[in-house]
Amino acid sequence: MYEVIRKYGGLCIADEVQTGFGRAGKNYWGFRTQGAKPDIVTMAKGIGNGFPMAAVATRKEVMDSIKKVHFNTFGGGLLQSRIGMEVLNIIKDEKLHENAETVGNYLQQKLREVGERNPVLGDVRGSGLMVAIEFVKDRKTKEPAPEITTWLNEAFKEKGLLMSKGGIYGNVFRIIPPLVLTKADVDYIAWAVEDCIRRYK
Secondary structure, eight states: OHHHHHHTTOOOEEEOTTTTTTTTSTTSSGGGGGTOOOSEEEEEGGGTTTSOOEEEEEOHHHHHHTTTTOOOSSTTOHHHHHHHHHHHHHHHHTTHHHHHHHHHHHHHHHHHHHHHHOTTEEEEEEETTEEEEEEEEETTTTEEOHHHHHHHHHHHHHTTOOOEEESTTSOEEEEOOOTTOOHHHHHHHHHHHHHHHHHHO
């Protein structure tokens, strides 16, 4: 897509609001998992660790072209900048992007084991600590099972698991835990997911 866009003179934007700052694991940025080189990168959430802030990074010539029309209310605020820098330092110093890679792989492994025992868990996929689990009526046909995810959504809450339900058919849970997740946390998640699935049966 980037090649086509650039062929016609367009700029390529990578939205790293959810995937950035180590969430995707060792690549640190989601676009690196595909070898892409964006012209503009938008980011938020992870940069502030709960503090509301966002940022845009681009090449100098792109930024220079919009100086006359660009404005915002809180841009460049000292408090936001200090918080953002501290969060970035913690991610780097504590190697949280490496933790996302290691623990994220472990999470996928444990959830796949749950899926081997429970055919309604049709797929596990992701990168780093951005994981999705898809529920199906039949693993061969991949027929979506939104009724299962609707029931599981409430059951997961009882176990202290808050997951985002989505997907075209409403049959996918997005698991996007904190970057400090541990393998012990993963063991609990896997147990809780399986316990809820078995209760549904």
